Amino acid sequence: MKKLSIGLVGSGFMGRAHAQAFRAVGGLFDLPFEPVLDLLAERDEATAADAAARLGFRRHCGDWRRLVEDPEIDVVAITTPNRLHAPIALAAIAAGKHVYCEKPLATTLEDARAMAAAAEATGVVTLVGFNYLKNPMIALARELVAGGEIGEVTGFRGIHAEDFMADPLAPFTWRCEADNAGGALADIGSHILSLATYLAGDIRSVSGRLHTVHGRRPAAAGSAEMREVRVDDQAHALVEFANGATGSVTASWIAQGRKMQLAFELVGTRGSIAFTQERFNELWLYQAGGAPGRSGYRLVTAGPEHADYAAFCPAPGHQLGFNDLKTIEVKALIEAIAGKAPAYPDFRAACELERVAEAIHRSSAERRWVDVAEV
Amino acid sequence: MKKLSIGLVGSGFMGRAHAQAFRAVGGLFDLPFEPVLDLLAERDEATAADAAARLGFRRHCGDWRRLVEDPEIDVVAITTPNRLHAPIALAAIAAGKHVYCEKPLATTLEDARAMAAAAEATGVVTLVGFNYLKNPMIALARELVAGGEIGEVTGFRGIHAEDFMADPLAPFTWRCEADNAGGALADIGSHILSLATYLAGDIRSVSGRLHTVHGRRPAAAGSAEMREVRVDDQAHALVEFANGATGSVTASWIAQGRKMQLAFELVGTRGSIAFTQERFNELWLYQAGGAPGRSGYRLVTAGPEHADYAAFCPAPGHQLGFNDLKTIEVKALIEAIAGKAPAYPDFRAACELERVAEAIHRSSAERRWVDVAEV
Amino acid sequence: MKKLSIGLVGSGFMGRAHAQAFRAVGGLFDLPFEPVLDLLAERDEATAADAAARLGFRRHCGDWRRLVEDPEIDVVAITTPNRLHAPIALAAIAAGKHVYCEKPLATTLEDARAMAAAAEATGVVTLVGFNYLKNPMIALARELVAGGEIGEVTGFRGIHAEDFMADPLAPFTWRCEADNAGGALADIGSHILSLATYLAGDIRSVSGRLHTVHGRRPAAAGSAEMREVRVDDQAHALVEFANGATGSVTASWIAQGRKMQLAFELVGTRGSIAFTQERFNELWLYQAGGAPGRSGYRLVTAGPEHADYAAFCPAPGHQLGFNDLKTIEVKALIEAIAGKAPAYPDFRAACELERVAEAIHRSSAERRWVDVAEV
Amino acid sequence: MKKLSIGLVGSGFMGRAHAQAFRAVGGLFDLPFEPVLDLLAERDEATAADAAARLGFRRHCGDWRRLVEDPEIDVVAITTPNRLHAPIALAAIAAGKHVYCEKPLATTLEDARAMAAAAEATGVVTLVGFNYLKNPMIALARELVAGGEIGEVTGFRGIHAEDFMADPLAPFTWRCEADNAGGALADIGSHILSLATYLAGDIRSVSGRLHTVHGRRPAAAGSAEMREVRVDDQAHALVEFANGATGSVTASWIAQGRKMQLAFELVGTRGSIAFTQERFNELWLYQAGGAPGRSGYRLVTAGPEHADYAAFCPAPGHQLGFNDLKTIEVKALIEAIAGKAPAYPDFRAACELERVAEAIHRSSAERRWVDVAEV
Missing domain, CATH: 3.30.360.10 (Dihydrodipicolinate Reductase; domain 2)
Structure with a gap:
């Protein structure tokens, strides 16, 4: 099965939830792609190394820019503080990556609009983590x-x-x-x-x-x-x-x-x-x-x-349980990337x-x- | 024990609830007065006669004005259509009666204000039937x-x-x-x-x-x-x-x-x-x-x-049960008339x-x- | 309407509930008889006098035997300690009264059997206060x-x-x-x-x-x-x-x-x-x-x-509310006495x-x- | 981290739940061993191959005996029909494997006793899947x-x-x-x-x-x-x-x-x-x-x-959610194998x-x- 390389930025509450969902989803759903926990970015190398080991990522880096530009990465998952959503997402979109971003989308409406426009212009798949909708x-x-x-x-x-x-x-x-x-x-x-x-x-x-x-x-x-x-x-x-x-x-x-x-x-x-x-x-x-x-x-x-x-x-x-909702969300993301149904x-x-x-x-x-x- | 003569205007849903509450209250609470189901007024004699028999009132009349002016009556209880609350209450207050009125107090704010002012001017006890507060x-x-x-x-x-x-x-x-x-x-x-x-x-x-x-x-x-x-x-x-x-x-x-x-x-x-x-x-x-x-x-x-x-x-x-709330309300009315505590x-x-x-x-x-x- | 004269033995928790139910039932249901709170018996005259005043009974007596034999009484309601259920009920049945008895029927199965047999032999109406069935x-x-x-x-x-x-x-x-x-x-x-x-x-x-x-x-x-x-x-x-x-x-x-x-x-x-x-x-x-x-x-x-x-x-x-169940029970008793439906x-x-x-x-x-x- | 090689027998409802739990547990808990989905046995090669692919096992075989005897396997997880619990568990114990068995333990009390005795004699860790206890x-x-x-x-x-x-x-x-x-x-x-x-x-x-x-x-x-x-x-x-x-x-x-x-x-x-x-x-x-x-x-x-x-x-x-209880169960198994606390x-x-x-x-x-x- 084709692999889908996941790059995760952030490793807090939601970072762990994303990792867990990507890890679990393949054993539960019959998917068009197999997600791979590939690269984890954190604020510095040490934090990233530790988080990658804990969450089961193959690689790590201390700068999200490196992750966004990494040619191996198919999906950029963003679980950073809200302020970073816009710059990371815009860079990821510019690099042609699909983007899975935690809510809220951005800290200003202007940023949010720019992000939506950029995504529409490039046609990448985007999904925002309103996980309760996945129940x-x-x-x-x-x-x-x-x-x-x-x-x-x-x-x-x-x-x-x-x-x-x-x-x-x-x-x-x-x-x-x-x-x-x-x-x-x-x-x-x-x-x-x-x-x-x-x-x-x-x-x-x-x-x-x-x-x-x-x-x-x-x-x-x-x-x-x-x-x-x-x-x-x-x-x-x-x-x-x-x-x-x-x-x-x-x-x-x-x-x-x-x-x-x-x-x-x-x-x-x-x-x-x-x-x-x-x-629920x-x-x-x-x-x-x-x-x-x-x-x-x-x-x-x-x-x-x-x-x-x-x-x-x-x-x-x-x-x-709550983590299962996140797993359904990740399933929806992967199916959207495969063109099966739009993500919402x-x-x-x-x-x-x-x-x-x-x-x-x-x-x-x-x-x-x-x-x-x-x- | 001193009797408290009740005159009830109206005999629908709330009229029955008032009658039942006045009937029940004395067996439950130790009261300063004994309420007596005295006079029931309805839109005409026949309706009034029937309702008085059903609800256990001693007397009846086909015109609320007669009830309001009846010298025997201590309390006028109003359970008519909303439009009649104001005229009946104002007449009752003018006649020096205590007034127990169903909600809403009146159909216009002007009427409600006139009623409140009249009650305050004469010092009669008034109570409005927000029974859920009595729970x-x-x-x-x-x-x-x-x-x-x-x-x-x-x-x-x-x-x-x-x-x-x-x-x-x-x-x-x-x-x-x-x-x-x-x-x-x-x-x-x-x-x-x-x-x-x-x-x-x-x-x-x-x-x-x-x-x-x-x-x-x-x-x-x-x-x-x-x-x-x-x-x-x-x-x-x-x-x-x-x-x-x-x-x-x-x-x-x-x-x-x-x-x-x-x-x-x-x-x-x-x-x-x-x-x-x-x-509840x-x-x-x-x-x-x-x-x-x-x-x-x-x-x-x-x-x-x-x-x-x-x-x-x-x-x-x-x-x-619901009727018990009405009974507590009637108890509060009687105690207010006895000067024990203000009715609310x-x-x-x-x-x-x-x-x-x-x-x-x-x-x-x-x-x-x-x-x-x-x- | 024909009156139904009630004699109540006992004035505790259940005595009060009986009194209240008999007092309330007429205002709620269209009944074949009008129950009258007639005679209350307690262990002595003073207790009985006080209870009768409190619960609204016309007469009182300090000995249940007098109540059971009173020719005015139609229904004997028993709310005494359990031990007295049998002697009072048996005496009431012997006197041709209908009997409304609190549960449990008796303190021994022998007594209960004797009571059931006596009631069947005379044809009086009996009802036991399993009020929760009346919901x-x-x-x-x-x-x-x-x-x-x-x-x-x-x-x-x-x-x-x-x-x-x-x-x-x-x-x-x-x-x-x-x-x-x-x-x-x-x-x-x-x-x-x-x-x-x-x-x-x-x-x-x-x-x-x-x-x-x-x-x-x-x-x-x-x-x-x-x-x-x-x-x-x-x-x-x-x-x-x-x-x-x-x-x-x-x-x-x-x-x-x-x-x-x-x-x-x-x-x-x-x-x-x-x-x-x-x-409930x-x-x-x-x-x-x-x-x-x-x-x-x-x-x-x-x-x-x-x-x-x-x-x-x-x-x-x-x-x-709970007292309403007791009122339904009393309604069932009165209807059974009128031959409308057997009491259960x-x-x-x-x-x-x-x-x-x-x-x-x-x-x-x-x-x-x-x-x-x-x- | 030391690996723990898991051999799973059966791939139905509970087989999937075991696989999912072993897959998820490492990302959630800080464990002494890293479980590896190693070998899956089913009734025949084709079924086993399919299930291994679906559930993410490295290897498969069409005979549970081969699994039980495989020297790489540390833990035998049994999710077969009840009748097979005893023979598989006994063989696994004989081979020195830890055993994680679905409930009920066996179809006869004799079998259950033999299984308990065998486990005690060899000192392997055993755990039975009463997952609701893990809540x-x-x-x-x-x-x-x-x-x-x-x-x-x-x-x-x-x-x-x-x-x-x-x-x-x-x-x-x-x-x-x-x-x-x-x-x-x-x-x-x-x-x-x-x-x-x-x-x-x-x-x-x-x-x-x-x-x-x-x-x-x-x-x-x-x-x-x-x-x-x-x-x-x-x-x-x-x-x-x-x-x-x-x-x-x-x-x-x-x-x-x-x-x-x-x-x-x-x-x-x-x-x-x-x-x-x-x-829950x-x-x-x-x-x-x-x-x-x-x-x-x-x-x-x-x-x-x-x-x-x-x-x-x-x-x-x-x-x-339910699967999370299974994950906690697997965590308890792994900790017991590491000698941290007995499994129950x-x-x-x-x-x-x-x-x-x-x-x-x-x-x-x-x-x-x-x-x-x-x-």
């Missing part, structure tokens, strides 16, 4: 909507809430930097925006309210020095979809007790869907018209009749999501509704 | 907030969704009339606004979006004649609280599959509360600082250690809730943030 | 089984667990007395046995294991004196039903954290039902044969299309439940399977 | 018990229910063969027995009831020929633990609607634990002594503070579980309590 239960939700099984979508109410910044003494990090795609909305809110768009269609107009609850945080864990925080700890927005549906979206990283409340309720004219990533192998489905006294929401459990599940397990109820969200689609987030930021700052088309 | 679990939530047990409130996310108008062929009713306090926000959204205010404090500013999904409905069940609908089927709003917290509120009567999703998540700096009226004998409580690996939301179940529960049952876990929400507090709803309507119409103080 | 959701479960909507029942797995005796220092009470129908199985296990029988049919054979976890308890709260406990704190039993189904039943009053886990899973050849009294306005229903990838347990919520619900509320999702469980049916419990006791003592027919 | 939440449960955090265990109530044989027309398979470790109890009931033992200690005595609901099944899917079934479709058992706790255990493969209800409630003198594999990243924990009105079961969500979770993800709430359950421990199952079978057949020591 078989989300595929089912989309299928239910597309097939009209819940009628026409009229309402969406979504949230992504966690609590990793809930402690007022949680220290300032790059996530708190306004010029580094920081803030709850950009950091995790993008996931609920991606689900909203994937299931209910494009967002046309927004009214947002960003809220910095903890305006000062320690410069480091335990430090007495305080740094000013300008990004949002929580954000709420009203949204209007292109198809006329309306809804609301919330993002928060100070939601005490929540670890992964990426959740939505989707209402259609003939049914409803409810979901939370906290129990389940989907709640209501369809109007059941027998009197016997109707209600149905608890659908992931099984081999749902997209991609059977690759992991032939029996229902066994459940996928590519740079253009991810750019559109950033546009929505930018519209919410502007709406909050200017205290008015903002059309996404303005941005 | 022991909501009393617990308020106690948790007031005692700082979840820190300072920073976020609120609430909804009241049902599906009784979800069918596009559900006929036009008075609930669809714009000048009769119609629409999902006014009809059921008021409940989630009352919870938001009760728990997180006054709402200062709003950005709302009302949405008429089904713009035409049959004039009557099965009718081919269609009437235009101008009120909202669903509404979303961003809210800013006086204390700086922010949040969102949703109301919908077209939420397929939902029967009583009056639900909220309340986030504080040191904990969180989650609640749904679908399981439960409260989810998270408090930061638990032992590592052993912390999480706690499922608190209503029991005799919570407000008012013990009056219904000495053992935990037995659960209150009285006409002034309910008027403030109508003001918020009005601000959301105006915000939606003018597509801008509206300060409640403007309204 | 509209349980009526639905029975309807689903009877109509074959889940096929033939093949398995039952039930439990009634609470934690009111979980503390090793919870003091010795009459519930701990072996000769007073004490122990977890007799006290609360009877509820799950009643559900098992009601839904899956008669139990034919049992293998039981009673377990006294805390063999000594303080003679009173805080007392240093310890009394020996001979009754079970928890009990498990295998059961075989007459129709061939098999299952297991558990009772425990030391189940830390449980307040009302009266729960079961009922499996049929074409579907399943799951239920817990902790959320809900029933989980699975029916085989759903659309691929869209099937699952359905969460059915109580509404006006279910038995008796509409009497309490015309709208779905509002929920009944009457003394005979309750006697059969005691027989099953006795069989479990014997099985545990003799460490062998016991046929109920042996007992 | 971080089960590790937490064990830690809570061991640390006395719920007091002393007094009760256990467990079940493993699925519905893959619920359809009466589900065809006869090897799982239906009595002499092939068939039946619900042996096939899936072993999982709940393993949990019971792991958490509450050794089982001393049992009273069981096996139930063949569907006594005849089609010889093959759609076939008109019917074969007699002698194994249980569902089984219930009472259990007594060596430490005095009592409980019940249920197994069923005809539980309509259930896909993975491997669930238990564990009651201790000072707290309780509840768990279901349907939501969660554990419900109750501890006595909470603040009045604020106590209840806590919903603990898997996170990096729990065993092994952090290897998969540094952030809480992301969730493990080894052949001896798994043999003890088979003894309990055999005692339940005997108890059901002889309709009496059976001490495990008898068997």
Whole structure:
């Protein structure tokens, strides 16, 4: 089988997840290419050497530029701090590589647009790591909507809430930097925006309210020095979809007790869907018209009749884990490279999501509704 | 024991609930007065006679004016169509009666203000039927907030969704009339606004979006004649609280599959509360600082250690029903009349809730943030 | 309307619940008789006088014998300690009264049999207070089984667990007395046995294991004196039903954290039902044969299309409380007295439940399977 | 790093799961050895060649004997039909290989005993695939018990229910063969027995009831020929633990609607634990002594503070999947081979579980309590 040479830039949380997914995918799916963990780049040689050994890469280098220009590399996977997404991706595209980039796509909308344009100009395959979209239960939700099984979508109410910044003494990090795609909305809110768009269609107009609850945080864990925080700890927005549906979206990283409340309720004219990533192998489905006294929401459990599940397990109820979603994402990337099906969200689609987030930021700052088309 | 003579106007869903609550309350609570089901008024003599017999009232009359002026009557309970709340309440106040009125208080903010002013001028006791506030679990939530047990409130996310108008062929009713306090926000959204205010404090500013999904409905069940609908089927709003917290509120009567999703998540700096009226004998409580690996939301179940529960049952876990909430409300009314504690929400507090709803309507119409103080 | 004169013996937890139910029922249901809270008997005049005033009875007396013989009384309601059920019921039956008795029917199987025989001989109406059977959701479960909507029942797995005796220092009470129908199985296990029988049919054979976890308890709260406990704190039993189904039943009053886990899973050849009294306005229903990838347990919520619900509320999702179940029970009693439908469980049916419990006791003592027919 | 050469026999559901786990484990855990997918054996050369290619093994062979004798192989992993477990394992042990065998260990207790004895005689490492024990939440449960955090265990109530044989027309398979470790109890009931033992200690005595609901099944899917079934479709058992706790255990493969209800409630003198594999990243924990009105079961969500979770993800709430449990199992195997910690359950421990199952079978057949020591 033809090999697909993977170059990974970054080896943190998401770097490990990428490596693991590329390592696992071949044993699970029948693929057109065999991915090879080829070259790992980190900030310096020593870090790169260590990470390559740990994650099972053949080669390493201390400079992402070398990786991007390496003629052996087919795919550049980017899991660096957000600020580096644009330069690495643009260089990779220029070198004709396919690019698999973690979200958010970029730290400015201008960068995101440039990345999308570059990708379109060269025709390389791009994919952005909105892994929660790869869940078989989300595929089912989309299928239910597309097939009209819940009628026409009229309402969406979504949230992504966690609590990793809930402690007022949680220290300032790059996530708190306004010029580094920081803030709850950009950091995790993008996931609920991606689900909203994937299931209910494009967002046309927004009214947002960003809220910095903890305006000062320690410069480091335990430090007495305080740094000013300008990004949002929580954000709420009203949204209007292109198809006329309306809804609301919330993002928060100070939601005490929540670890992964990426959740939505989707209402259609003939049914409803409810979901939370906290129990992501389940989907709640209501369809109007059941027998009197016997109707209600149905608890659908992931099984081999749902997209991609059977690759992991032939029996229902066994459940996928987070890393499995990443593996499905990598499978989608490889199939897109083989021309089987377009990958989603590519740079253009991810750019559109950033546009929505930018519209919410502007709406909050200017205290008015903002059309996404303005941005 | 001194008797308290009850005059009830109206005998529909809520009329029956009032009668049942007045009938039950004396056997459950140790009260300063004994309520007597004295006089029932309906639109005509025959209807009144029938209802009085059914609901156990001693006397009846076919004109609410006679009831309001009856010297025997101590309390006027109003469960008529919304349009009649104001004239009946104003007449009752003028006659020196205490007034127990169903929500919404009035069909216009002007009426609501006049009612609140009249009540304050005469000093009669007033209470508006936001029965969900009387739940022991909501009393617990308020106690948790007031005692700082979840820190300072920073976020609120609430909804009241049902599906009784979800069918596009559900006929036009008075609930669809714009000048009769119609629409999902006014009809059921008021409940989630009352919870938001009760728990997180006054709402200062709003950005709302009302949405008429089904713009035409049959004039009557099965009718081919269609009437235009101008009120909202669903509404979303961003809210800013006086204390700086922010949040969102949703109301919908077209939420397929939902029967009583009056639900909220309340986030504080040191904990969180989650609640749904679908399981209203439960409260989810998270408090930061638990032992590592052993912390999480706690499922608190209503029991005799919570407000008012013990009056219904000495053992935990037995659960209150909807009518029991109404009974607690009536108990609060009687105690307020005896001067024991102010009733909440009285006409002034309910008027403030109508003001918020009005601000959301105006915000939606003018597509801008509206300060409640403007309204 | 003809009055039905109620004589209540006892005014504790269940006495109050009876009084409240008789007080409420007339305002909710269209009944053939109007129940009147007539005479209350307690252990002495003073207690009786106080209770009668509190619970709204017209008359009182300090001796249950006087009540039973009172010619005005139509119905004798018994909510005394278990030991008195038999003498009071037998005297009431002898006096031609209808009898409404709390569970367990008696403290010995001999007494229970005598009571059932006496009732059958005179033809009075009897009803035993297994109030959980009166839940509209349980009526639905029975309807689903009877109509074959889940096929033939093949398995039952039930439990009634609470934690009111979980503390090793919870003091010795009459519930701990072996000769007073004490122990977890007799006290609360009877509820799950009643559900098992009601839904899956008669139990034919049992293998039981009673377990006294805390063999000594303080003679009173805080007392240093310890009394020996001979009754079970928890009990498990295998059961075989007459129709061939098999299952297991558990009772425990030391189940830390449980307040009302009266729960079961009922499996049929074409579907399943799951239920817990902790959320008793809900029933989980699975029916085989759903659309691929869209099937699952359905969460059915109580509404006006279910038995008796509409009497309490015309709208779905509002929920009944524990006292409402007691009110439905009283309605069933009154209708049975009017000859409309037999009351269930009457003394005979309750006697059969005691027989099953006795069989479990014997099985545990003799460490062998016991046929109920042996007992 | 030293390599560990893996020889896998079988390539079905579990064969794939083993391969995937060995493939993934090195990228997640810091291991003493690097496992190498070396040799795969299947029933014939062609099947083996195909499977080796699919699962990523270097070599293949059409006879497990060749694999067992191959001097390069360090570990023999057995995922064949149950009947072959004993001969393969015995041969592997004789050849000095470590053995990783799927459950059930053998089809007869004699075989299981011989396997355990052989392993003990040679000192090779053995591990049996009770993968559900490897869940971080089960590790937490064990830690809570061991640390006395719920007091002393007094009760256990467990079940493993699925519905893959619920359809009466589900065809006869090897799982239906009595002499092939068939039946619900042996096939899936072993999982709940393993949990019971792991958490509450050794089982001393049992009273069981096996139930063949569907006594005849089609010889093959759609076939008109019917074969007699002698194994249980569902089984219930009472259990007594060596430490005095009592409980019940249920197994069923005809539980309509259930896909993975491997669930238990564990009651201790000072707290309780509840768990279901349907939501296996969660554990419900109750501890006595909470603040009045604020106590209840806590919903603990898997996170990096729990065993092994952090290897998969540094952030809480992301969730493990079924295959991740297998990966943890393989990690435990490799660490045991390196002498770091004994693997559990080894052949001896798994043999003890088979003894309990055999005692339940005997108890059901002889309709009496059976001490495990008898068997």
